[in-house]
């Protein structure tokens with residue numbers, strides 16, 4: 001009988017990562033596209049000590065009496081019910097750092113795309129609307145360079161965005177997080193602001209906080225009302241940090257100029273979401289970290305975290321559950 005811990009993996013992993021997990025665990029993999037159906041997870045998790053992937057909640061935990069570690073191949077872990085995990089003594093791990101640059105690149109792409117109307121004007125050319133005499137002021141966008149960027153959530157990814165914006169595009173930087181950061185102020189000539197001040201003064205506003213009870217609907221009608229009517233709003237954090245109905249209303253009423261969105265309240269977002277028919281809104285299917293190299297790095301880190309945490313080694317354990325691990 002195997003003495004290796006039983007591990008359940010709920011989505012397809014690169015072969016090299018499966019090989020690594022097979023060395024360290026008695027693994028059940030999912031090799032089809034998409035994720036293992038929830039009913040299959042609930043069935044197969046009954047004897048697992050480690051799980052990689054899936055939503056971890058009371059329902060799953062009560063089916064998993066032997067579970068010790070849940071690993072996610074993402075830096076965000078709002079799909080972990082932290083209270084339930086604590087009460088079942090299950091540690092959670094995630095994948096910080098390895099995706100920072102890839103996500104920051106995407107945020108800059110959203111800023112450029114919404115500000116310079118790239119998606120809208122790409123469609124304009126392809127639909128044959130570009131004709132003699134039509135390339136005048138109606139095609140103007142707003143500059144990214146030398147504009148003021150306000151980043152809400154100056155963490156790992158926030159800093160990677162700041163680096164690109166300040167050193168690449170000469171932007172002025174404001175930021176808001178739970179506390180000011182001296183090294184950020186010095187490195188980027190940035191200024192820490194309270195949220196309202198940032199919203200009033202920024203040309204581009206980027207939300208990059210985790211989704212927590214405190215950040216749910218951090219940006220709603222009151223906050224959109226504070227923004228400049230020329231502001232471009234970017235959300236690449238989680239859909240629920242923003243009140244999506246308030247965003248729709250702000251765009252419909254011209255309270256802000258445009259938006260770039262990688263995340264939505266419901267994902268995949270329904271095809272009748274009014275945001276999808278607004279030419280001044282760039283919409284992406286939650287692809288912040290979606291390059292082959294970065295997704296591979298994330299899968300490797302998620303697997304290593306799982307094995308290390310099961311064996312009492314070094315892993316990226318989520319902040320809120322670190323105290324469950326004995327020193």
Ligand SMILES: NC(=O)C1=CN([C@@H]2O[C@H](COP(=O)(O)OP(=O)(O)OC[C@H]3O[C@@H](n4cnc5c(N)ncnc54)[C@H](OP(=O)(O)O)[C@@H]3O)[C@@H](O)[C@H]2O)C=CC1
Pocket residue numbers: 075076077096097099103152153154155156157158176177178179180208209210211212214215236237238262263286287288289
């Ligand atoms: N679209 C995508 O594909 C991706 C989305 N993400 C999302 O981005 C999030 C951030 O990732 P990462 O940068 O690694 O995380 P970090 O933990 O490094 O940074 C989060 C930042 O948010 C700030 N913050 C937390 N709570 C609040 C609050 N209540 N009010 C204001 N600021 C707050 C933190 O402030 P402080 O420093 O003061 O504690 C910190 O600066 C992830 O949790 C995930 O949800 C991540 C990757 C890809």
Ligand SMILES: O=CC(=O)O
Pocket residue numbers: 073074075076077099288289
């Ligand atoms: O959304 C992606 C993540 O890593 O978090």
